[in-house]
Amino acid sequence: MIHLPQDAEQRLIRRLRRIQGQARGVERMIREGRDCREVLEQLAALQAAARQAFLFASRSYLQACAQEDPARAASALRDLLEALKRLPS
Numbered sequence: 001m002i003h004l005p006q007d008a009e010q011r012l013i014r015r016l017r018r019i020q021g022q023a024r025g026v027e028r029m030i031r032e033g034r035d036c037r038e039v040l041e042q043l044a045a046l047q048a049a050a051r052q053a054f055l056f057a058s059r060s061y062l063q064a065c066a067q068e069d070p071a072r073a074a075s076a077l078r079d080l081l082e083a084l085k086r087l088p089s
Contacts (some may be wrong), residue, residue, distance in 0.1 A: 003068075008060040015053045022046045051087070054078070 004012065026042045057081050066073040 004057075004064055005059050008018065008056075008064070012053065012057050012060065015049070017054065019049050019053060022049060054083075054087075 001010075022042065023046060024041060026046060029042060031040050061077055062073065062080060065076040
């Protein structure tokens with residue numbers, strides 16, 4: 001099993017916590033009946049933050065995989081490419 005380096009893990013966790021905060025903020029906006037444009041803008045920001053977290057995690061895992069198990073790096077890259085194909089454009 002490939003593990004993220006400690007610094008990358010902490011950075012990813014910080015990103016995910018920010019995303020959780022953003023999601024709670026959007027939920028609060030909806031409950032308060034805020035303007036739909038504001039809510040949609042925040043949802044778009046949330047989506048972009050999640051995409052950036054995905055890209056950061058992918059890059060970090062690939063780097064860790066290449067360092068820990070070079071023979072498995074090609075397989076990890078194929079898995080990542082398959083995951084990227086499933087992302088909405």
